[in-house]
Amino acid sequence: LSxxxxxxxxxxxxxxxxxxxxxxxxxxxxxxxxxxDTAGAHKAALLSLIEPWLARYxxxxxxxxxxxxxxxGWVEAPYAPSPAGAEDLRQRLVxxxxxxxxxxxxxxxxxxxxxxxxxxxxxEETQIIGALALAPALARGRWRLGLPGTHTKWALxxxxxxxxxxxxxxxxxxxxxxxxxxxxxxxxERAARDGDGFVAGLERRPARLGAxxxxxxxxxxxxxxxxxxxxxxxxxxxxxxxIGADVEGALALFGGSAxxxxxxxxxxxxGRYGQALAHFGASSRSLGGEECALAGLxxxxxxxxxASRVAD
Amino acid sequence: LSxxxxxxxxxxxxxxxxxxxxxxxxxxxxxxxxxxDTAGAHKAALLSLIEPWLARYxxxxxxxxxxxxxxxGWVEAPYAPSPAGAEDLRQRLVxxxxxxxxxxxxxxxxxxxxxxxxxxxxxEETQIIGALALAPALARGRWRLGLPGTHTKWALxxxxxxxxxxxxxxxxxxxxxxxxxxxxxxxxERAARDGDGFVAGLERRPARLGAxxxxxxxxxxxxxxxxxxxxxxxxxxxxxxxIGADVEGALALFGGSAxxxxxxxxxxxxGRYGQALAHFGASSRSLGGEECALAGLxxxxxxxxxASRVAD
Numbered sequence: 198l199s200x201x202x203x204x205x206x207x208x209x210x211x212x213x214x215x216x217x218x219x220x221x222x223x224x225x226x227x228x229x230x231x232x233x234d235t236a237g238a239h240k241a242a243l244l245s246l247i248e249p250w251l252a253r254y255x256x257x258x259x260x261x262x263x264x265x266x267x268x269x270g271w272v273e274a275p276y277a278p279s280p281a282g283a284e285d286l287r288q289r290l291v292x293x294x295x296x297x298x299x300x301x302x303x304x305x306x307x308x309x310x311x312x313x314x315x316x317x318x319x320x321e322e323t324q325i326i327g328a329l330a331l332a333p334a335l336a337r338g339r340w341r342l343g344l345p346g347t348h349t350k351w352a353l354x355x356x357x358x359x360x361x362x363x364x365x366x367x368x369x370x371x372x373x374x375x376x377x378x379x380x381x382x383x384x385x386e387r388a389a390r391d392g393d394g395f396v397a398g399l400e401r402r403p404a405r406l407g408a409x410x411x412x413x414x415x416x417x418x419x420x421x422x423x424x425x426x427x428x429x430x431x432x433x434x435x436x437x438x439x440i441g442a443d444v445e446g447a448l449a450l451f452g453g454s455a456x457x458x459x460x461x462x463x464x465x466x467x468g469r470y471g472q473a474l475a476h477f478g479a480s481s482r483s484l485g486g487e488e489c490a491l492a493g494l495x496x497x498x499x500x501x502x503x504a505s506r507v508a509d
Numbered sequence: 510l511s512x513x514x515x516x517x518x519x520x521x522x523x524x525x526x527x528x529x530x531x532x533x534x535x536x537x538x539x540x541x542x543x544x545x546d547t548a549g550a551h552k553a554a555l556l557s558l559i560e561p562w563l564a565r566y567x568x569x570x571x572x573x574x575x576x577x578x579x580x581x582g583w584v585e586a587p588y589a590p591s592p593a594g595a596e597d598l599r600q601r602l603v604x605x606x607x608x609x610x611x612x613x614x615x616x617x618x619x620x621x622x623x624x625x626x627x628x629x630x631x632x633e634e635t636q637i638i639g640a641l642a643l644a645p646a647l648a649r650g651r652w653r654l655g656l657p658g659t660h661t662k663w664a665l666x667x668x669x670x671x672x673x674x675x676x677x678x679x680x681x682x683x684x685x686x687x688x689x690x691x692x693x694x695x696x697x698e699r700a701a702r703d704g705d706g707f708v709a710g711l712e713r714r715p716a717r718l719g720a721x722x723x724x725x726x727x728x729x730x731x732x733x734x735x736x737x738x739x740x741x742x743x744x745x746x747x748x749x750x751x752i753g754a755d756v757e758g759a760l761a762l763f764g765g766s767a768x769x770x771x772x773x774x775x776x777x778x779x780g781r782y783g784q785a786l787a788h789f790g791a792s793s794r795s796l797g798g799e800e801c802a803l804a805g806l807x808x809x810x811x812x813x814x815x816a817s818r819v820a821d
Contacts, residue, residue, distance in 0.1 A: 268734075307731075307734075307735060312724075314725075314728045314731070315728070315731045315732060315735045315736065316727070316731055317730075317731050317734055317735065347691075348691075348727060363724055364724070364727035364731070365723045365724050365727070366692075366723055366726040366727055367723055369690055369691060370682070370723070370726075373685040373686065373689055373690055374685065376689075377685055377688075377689050378681055378685055379659075379660075379681060380678075409721075409722075409758065410721075410722050410723065410754075411677045411678055411679055411682070411722065411751070411754050411755050411758065412624075412675055412676070412677050412755075412758050412759075412762075413626075414678040414682075415628070415660060415676035415677070415678055416626045416627070418629075419619075419626070419627045419628055419629050419676070420627060422580075422629055423588075423619060423627045423629065424627065439723070442722075442723050443723050443724075446721065446723060446724050447724075450724075
């Protein structure tokens, strides 16, 4: 049994998702603190969560992806250079020393983006490998993928390898402006507004306007002051403005392509990105971010076993 | 004496600057808390600061500008519609009721920006009036002014009136990304870097790249991770990226003009904007923001006295 049972973990900066995997099935799952909330205590945090699994199933290997492998995580797993596919990543897995259970950490990916600036990802590479496993058609030919989030990634995948990618600060900017900025602070003039603030934001198309975004953002506030927008509508407008700018820019990143764009992420977010892509004339399909991470870890883990069997 | 002695106050959200003015001279000055730090206690805060002046010079009028006149300030002074010059603003001064000293608050200005979106300013109108007083040549013809800050304003002034203006969120975004974001958090790989990060940021010219800014900001972080940029250099680069995008967009705002751009603000900031303007081929001249605010308040106050003399 233990040969086919292993533990997969998506350990991001603020959240750990652990899966006890048996073949194609998830036998159990647990959640834990983020890799940046566990400074110096990653092993203890992990062991306390998986102890029941170890006791019942034996010390199966643990495969982790995400910020746990960053410089400020548990053990640094250096970036694989792009282009990188599943086998490239598997060869750069980093083993955590010191037992009692075998722990391997996924590398991130680094390489020049479509504009030549350096780019890094960590965690998204596993989701992309998972998407290729869940939708095998993606493993052949040229595909554009979008992974919306705090740092949205737009990736070009060719024949199963991540060739190039670009980060957009969309989610971080939205969060900063919502939580700390002066933009959405004038609530209550009107209880609610008709219409869809997100679509109104999309329609601004700041990407068409040169410096655009810097000069468009203040409308969120001036409309509250002058037109009585409530905060919910204003934040939807801000979301449309930012996602619209991101998507419109992304469509130009890797050159034209008739194919749909594959979105990977939380459904609420991929839904908004899909709506924005449709607004700009591009079709898309969405895959769940959690499902892709798990599928990517499973795909890498199963390959490890295959490899070790061959080595045996 | 008291007829020519008055009190001018620049009362922004986070800072109060008070001046005891006698004709063209500043007889004394004091500093106090911001208009948003004084909720419900504006009168007490003001009186405690000016009491010695009232005792010595009598209850001269007090003229205030800035966020003290906003909805969340002391008494709301509604926006004057653009175009607005000194006389338009003077006619919309709002008198604070309840004594013991006469207090008048400057209105802000509102109107459609160059792209048709609604715009508001509060405080900058007084600095602009002051700039026209300090440099009378600006009071005739068509001039472009830049007032860099948390919310940078770009204004078109024609024959002494503010015709149109545009807000850029440059300073707020820089502060949010520096203080709360993930961009500049990887210090220490290299102690320092050769070269000027600000100029490197200017040279990115995100405005030329469509969505640009959203897709350019992450370079601040990836270069720290991959190239060992220290935080100081990374923040200078971020500053150049943001100010460059702001300035490049601003140069297109009001149509071409051979004339220099007038910058009003803190010297460290107008210096950076002047450098960015020069980088994009535009000349500029800088005036101190504090001096302009004081000159604007004086100009409005002296006009009040002239008007009342005429009325007598």
